Amino acid sequence: MVRLRALLLAGLVGVILIAVPALAAEHKEKKEKTVPDITGVWKGTSDTVSMGKTGHAEPSDSPKFQHLDWTLTIDKQDGPNFSGTKASAKGKETVVGVLDGAMVFMADDDGTCFGKLTGKNTMIVKYLEAGKDSKVASVSHFRREAAPEAQKPAGQ
Incomplete structure (x- = not known):
């Protein structure tokens, strides 16, 4: 009886040792394949508050609320x-x-963005820029104009 248990345990350990590397490799492959292709042209509008000398709006000494494309x-x-x-x-x-x-x-040149893909062709991006000369906080909703397959010339 003890011998049977030992054999079963040894067999189980053997199966685990064989399966774990295979499962890890499969998980790695799936993870690598799931990186979405985000190439293309994305258009969006932001809800923004800014002040100072920014590169995308008129300079302002006080907070300015605006919508930018x-x-x-x-x-x-x-x-x-x-x-x-x-x-x-x-x-x-x-x-x-x-x-x-x-x-x-x-x-970018003077700030950072963080956001989330909300669909294959949509994303929300939050932007922050903090400095003595300029300050910006915004949220932009982007939509990709065309999926990457549609942007490539025929035959490629």
């Missing part, structure tokens, strides 16, 4: 890392960013 162009992506530009009617900045699941984190 934005174009976020993600032209390069390598796994969860990406880069592109953020532009308004008054200026354009380079952005770099990273995805963590559905969470989006970006930095």
Whole structure:
């Protein structure tokens, strides 16, 4: 009886030792495959409060409430890392960013963004800029103009 239990236990341990690395590899593959492609042109409008000398609004000595239109162009992506530009009617900045699941984190020339993909072609981005010369807080709702497949020329 003791011998049978020992054999069963040894067999169970063997199965676990074989299964764990295989499951870990499968989990890693699934995680790598689930990084969404966010390349493309995203358009959005922000609800913003700003003051000081900002690159995207008229200078103001007191808080100014406004709605600004934005174009976020993600032209390069390598796994969860990406880069592109953020532009308004008054200026354009380079952005770099990273995805963590559905969470989006970006930095531009003078501030940081964090947000969330809310769908394949939608995201909400919060922006903060803090400094002596300018202060900005905003929330933008973006929609991708076209999915990446639709942006590529035929035959590619």
